[in-house]
Amino acid sequence: MNERNNNMQTEAKAQVEQISDGNGGQVTALRFSGDMSSNSRDAVLGSYEHASKGHPVLLDFSKVDYINSSGIALVIQMMMEAAKSGQKVAVFGLTPHFEKVFTMVGITKYASLYRDQATAVASFR
C-alpha cells in the first residue's frame, strides 16, 4: 500500500544516485516517486541540497503519479539552484501530457526533456 499523508496525496520521495555518463563522467540522478505538489519541498529541494554540485543533474519522473503547478514550481526552484552551480539539467520519464505542460511553462528553455534515461544521459556528453 502506498504511504499517504492526511492530505490524500501519495508522499513524494526522491532517491539520489550517482551514475556514469558512459564517457568517464558522473551524473547525479534524482529519482522522484509519488505526487509532486506543495508537499514535495523536501523531496525536490532537500534531495538536491544533498546531491553533489559538481555533476550534471538528471531528473527522473518515471515513477511520479501526479504533478501540479506547485510541484512544478519546486522543480523550477531546484533548477534555479542548479543554474547557480553551473549544472546542466535534463529530465526524463514524464508522460506526454506532462511533457506538454513542462513545455507550456517554459521549463524546456532551461532543461531538455527526454523519453528515456539513456538518451538523457547521452545529452550530457
Added chain:
Amino acid sequence: MVKTKGTAVEVRLPSRLGFEKVAMGTAESVARLMGFPAERIEDLKTAIAEACINAIEHGNKLNEQLSVGVMLCASDDQLEIKIVDNGGGISKQPAKPDIDRKMHGEEDPRGMGMFLIQALVDEAEWVKGTKGDASYVRLVIRLDKETE
C-alpha cells in the same frame, strides 16, 4: 457508449489539499463516458486540479469547514465544469508566467495555475460571487476539438 447528454454530476470536496484528485477522478469518468480522447482527458484533469487547488487555497483559505463544489454538466458536444468556493473571486488575471523571470528570482516560481487552466481547456471564465462569495470558475472542454 453510455448516454450522457444532459447529465449532471456534482461533487463536494473538503478544503484540504489532495482532495482535488477526487474531482480529477470524477471528471475523468464523465469525460470517458462522453468519448473524449485520452489526451484531452489529461488536459481536463490538470485544469480541474489547478482550479480546485485555487478554490481550496485562495477561495476557502484552507478552511476545512468550507467545501468546494464541483459541478459537471455533459451535453452532446461539450463538458462544462463549475468549481465553486466561498471566496470573493479574483479581481484580475495574473500575468502569464515568465520562465526567465522565475529562473532569475524576479518572479514567484508559483503562480502558474490559472495559466495552465486557460491553456488546457477550450473556455475558462472566472466569475465573482454577487455577494462577495460563491465565486466560481467555469471550464468548458469540447468534444470535437482535434487533438494537437
